[in-house]
Amino acid sequence: MRDVIVVGGGLGGLLVAADVRRRGGDPILLEASNRPGGVAQTIREDGFLLEPAAGSLLLPNPDLTPILEAAGVSFVAAHREARTRFVYDRGTLFEVPESPKFLFTRLVSWRAKWRAAREPWVTTPPPAGEESLLGFFTRRFGLDVGRLGADLMAHGVFAGDPASLSIQAAFPRLVALEQAAGSVVKGGLQRRKQRPAGTRRPSVHVAPEGMAAIAARLAAYLDDEFRPNHPVTAVRRSDGGRWIVEWDGGTESADAVVVALAPAQASPLLPEPLAGLLTGRPLAPVAVVGLGGPATSLRLPTGFGALTGPDSGIRALGILFESEYSPDRAPSGFQLAKGIYGGAADPGIMEESDEAIAALMSRELGRITGRTVEPTWVRVRRSSIPQYPVGHAAWMDQVDEQLAHLPGLHLAGWGYRGIGVSSLGADAARIGAALDRGPVS
Numbered sequence: 001m002r003d004v005i006v007v008g009g010g011l012g013g014l015l016v017a018a019d020v021r022r023r024g025g026d027p028i029l030l031e032a033s034n035r036p037g038g039v040a041q042t043i044r045e046d047g048f049l050l051e052p053a054a055g056s057l058l059l060p061n062p063d064l065t066p067i068l069e070a071a072g073v074s075f076v077a078a079h080r081e082a083r084t085r086f087v088y089d090r091g092t093l094f095e096v097p098e099s100p101k102f103l104f105t106r107l108v109s110w111r112a113k114w115r116a117a118r119e120p121w122v123t124t125p126p127p128a129g130e131e132s133l134l135g136f137f138t139r140r141f142g143l144d145v146g147r148l149g150a151d152l153m154a155h156g157v158f159a160g161d162p163a164s165l166s167i168q169a170a171f172p173r174l175v176a177l178e179q180a181a182g183s184v185v186k187g188g189l190q191r192r193k194q195r196p197a198g199t200r201r202p203s204v205h206v207a208p209e210g211m212a213a214i215a216a217r218l219a220a221y222l223d224d225e226f227r228p229n230h231p232v233t234a235v236r237r238s239d240g241g242r243w244i245v246e247w248d249g250g251t252e253s254a255d256a257v258v259v260a261l262a263p264a265q266a267s268p269l270l271p272e273p274l275a276g277l278l279t280g281r282p283l284a285p286v287a288v289v290g291l292g293g294p295a296t297s298l299r300l301p302t303g304f305g306a307l308t309g310p311d312s313g314i315r316a317l318g319i320l321f322e323s324e325y326s327p328d329r330a331p332s333g334f335q336l337a338k339g340i341y342g343g344a345a346d347p348g349i350m351e352e353s354d355e356a357i358a359a360l361m362s363r364e365l366g367r368i369t370g371r372t373v374e375p376t377w378v379r380v381r382r383s384s385i386p387q388y389p390v391g392h393a394a395w396m397d398q399v400d401e402q403l404a405h406l407p408g409l410h411l412a413g414w415g416y417r418g419i420g421v422s423s424l425g426a427d428a429a430r431i432g433a434a435l436d437r438g439p440v441s
């Protein structure tokens with residue numbers, strides 16, 4: 001295993017470093033702040049547990065599971081209720097079952113369902129180059145179901161704009177299904193059949209103590225080589241081909257360096273022309289609101305949560321019923337809801353105060369549940385989510401072309417190849433394998 005320095009101790013950098021460690025390496029991880037986890041800083045107060053960023057993930061996962069197991073990190077399965085999803089649209093809360101019972105939801109007309117059901121026989125080819133999420137969905141499933149599906153996926157995963165997001169960059173698996181089988185539905189069924197017998201189907205898992213505890217466990221797995229309070233100022237290559245990493249007060253060198261920062265944070269540290277390529281990538285600002293209170297006041301529906309449809313008339317992108325699908329999110333007799341506001345469609349809401357956004361969520365949750373909501377516990381956290389607009393996949397190709405001239409330099413994190421933790425795991429496995437010179441122990 002090469003000697004490796006990882007820059008950035010968010011979940012992205014931690015997973016890369018943990019995979020290097022799992023493969024027998026001794027990575028150094030340099031983190032600017034005083035703690036691991038990056039945006040995933042769990043709030044645990046008054047018996048409530050709010051995740052301001054990643055809150056759940058699908059496990060088992062072929063890339064993530066071996067890393068988590070090696071580091072002794074455990075997630076627990078969410079309650080069965082996590083399978084019950086809702087969509088709020090046209091003033092109604094629709095239950096959307098995972099199963100073929102979906103066909104009976106009144107969320108869309110029979111005519112729209114009929115068009116969507118013909119997806120396996122749609123032969124319209126994709127346009128040349130990258131296609132938007134909205135374009136892909138309406139081409140495959142028709143206008144109504146396509147618009148709804150694209151909206152829900154854009155809001156639920158990226159807080160993004162379905163007309164701008166690139167299907168190739170944002171949801172490459174759907175493109176792969178179409179390419180493999182000529183249809184998303186047929187491709188999905190084929191995949192399911194190919195799954196080896198006895199393999200567990202991935203299901204929603206959560207961190208019992210919160211993602212911050214997961215981050216702390218991953219950092220501890222690196223022994224003393226997780227180094228907080230190390231804001232890196234430059235990453236450059238020496239004449240001998242080794243990588244030199246500088247921070248205020250010190251330097252380290254290694255065969256390889258993994259910069260696990262968002263492109264805008266990575267850019268000032270790196271050599272041109274790569275640095276220039278990493279500037280100006282779009283972000284969508286979001287406000288995450290936690291509302292807690294007695295169950296008699298919140299009366300959350302039993303399920304994972306509700307995404308909002310294109311005709312919802314409310315500003316929340318989605319509201320998750322945290323205490324209803326995840327253990328230990330609220331004290332006994334209390335409930336916790338988590339709302340996501342802002343995103344590409346509504347950046348103006350970020351001008352509002354935390355109090356105003358929380359009050360808006362109380363009113364909107366009340367509209368969804370049909371009751372007056374009076375929370376007793378309120379927290380708001382703001383952050384920004386990287387966006388992958390049409391052209392992102394071509395931009396990634398340019399980034400990879402530059403990296404090919406810089407052997408030993410790798411980029412990781414949610415700004416590049418996927419914004420969920422499972423994509424960070426895939427990155428970690430890919431980079432770990434590239435750095436590995438020996439068998440996995």
Ligand SMILES: Cc1cc2nc3c(=O)[nH]c(=O)nc-3n(C[C@H](O)[C@H](O)[C@H](O)COP(=O)(O)OP(=O)(O)OC[C@H]3O[C@@H](n4cnc5c(N)ncnc54)[C@H](O)[C@@H]3O)c2cc1C
Nearest residue numbers: 008010011012032038039053054055056232413414420421
């Ligand atoms: C509202 C929201 C909900 C989400 N929900 C989910 C979900 O349910 N499931 C899921 O899988 N994912 C979810 N995500 C995504 C997930 O949280 C991210 O993929 C992940 O946390 C990003 O980790 P990262 O390491 O790439 O970036 P970051 O967390 O941004 O980490 C970067 C780190 O680098 C450090 N740093 C910055 N500059 C320097 C420097 N110069 N030197 C050293 N260190 C530096 C920072 O301090 C930070 O710790 C969600 C995100 C948000 C915002």
